Amino acid sequence: MxxxxxxxxxxxxxxxxxxxxxxxxxxxxxxGRHPFAGLYAYSDARDAFLPQHYAADEAVVEDGVRRGVVTRTDFPDGTTLAAPPDLGEERVRAVAERFWAERWARRxxxxxxxxxxxxxxxxxxxxxxxxxxxxxxxxxxKVVPEEMGVETATAEDAPKAAFNTRSAGGLPPFIRSLGPDPKRRRVLGAGR
CATH class of the missing domain: 1.10.287 (Helix Hairpins)
Incomplete structure (x- = not known):
């Protein structure tokens, strides 16, 4: 184990x-919450995007857009940016691009x-x-290593050949396994 x-x-x-x-x-x-969704307001004084945590429903934002007190920009990820309209159309577009570029940092x-x-x-x-x-x-x-002594080689420790070379004239095993053949016996010898 x-x-x-x-x-x-x-x-x-x-x-x-x-x-x-x-x-x-x-x-x-x-x-459905910030920064993955929701309403953000751009603060020109802070030059920052402030998440609006109050429950501003769609009707409130649309009412502000209709009255001209807010400019609304919707984004594909579900966020909405509200900016003051007095910034001008070009500045609002630049702010919206910056807001979209900074989404990964907010996330x-x-x-x-x-x-x-x-x-x-x-x-x-x-x-x-x-x-x-x-x-x-x-x-x-603790595991104590065996005493390191002088080893004497014995017959058991001698390396063995990959196949038996004493019979069949030193042929490898796959040839010897072909079976007895009287003709081969005469050529190779009778079990030498």
Missing amino acids: NWSKGLWRGWLAAALLWGAAVAAFAAADLH AEALWPWALRAAVPPLLLLLSGAFALWVARGFRP
């Missing part, structure tokens, strides 16, 4: 199950805590298991 191999496989299975559970909780927690920032939750517990378990095996191996009895 190999404890190291069994514990390694057990850890691998537990780590995969743990990662799947954390991924399921992360998907449930982040679905990485949101996923970082979930990645730590998925990776740290299995790594701690692996390190503690390796430490426990290291301690357990310290309690094994």
Whole structure:
């Protein structure tokens, strides 16, 4: 029985199950929320994109667009950017392009805590298991190597040929296995 191999496989299975559970909780927690969806407002004073955590439904945003107090830009990933209309059309387009370019940084920032939750517990378990095996191996009895003495060669220790060369005139076994043939016996000799 190999404890190291069994514990390694057990850890691998537990780590995969743990990662799947954390991924399921992360998907449930982040679905439909910032930075993967939702409304962002551009702040010209801060030059930043601020997630709007209040419940701004579609009608409120559309009302702001209709009254001319907000410019709305929708993106393919489900996010919406609201910017003040006094920035001008060209500046709003540049802000929207920057918002779209920075989406991966926002997502990485949101996923970082979930990645730590998925990776740290299995790594701690692996390190503690390796430490426990290291301690357990310290309690094994020491194997004393055999005395290194001068070895004398005996007949039993002599290397043996790959096939028996004493019979059939030194022919390899595959030829000798062809069976007795009276003609061959006369040529090769009678069992010399």
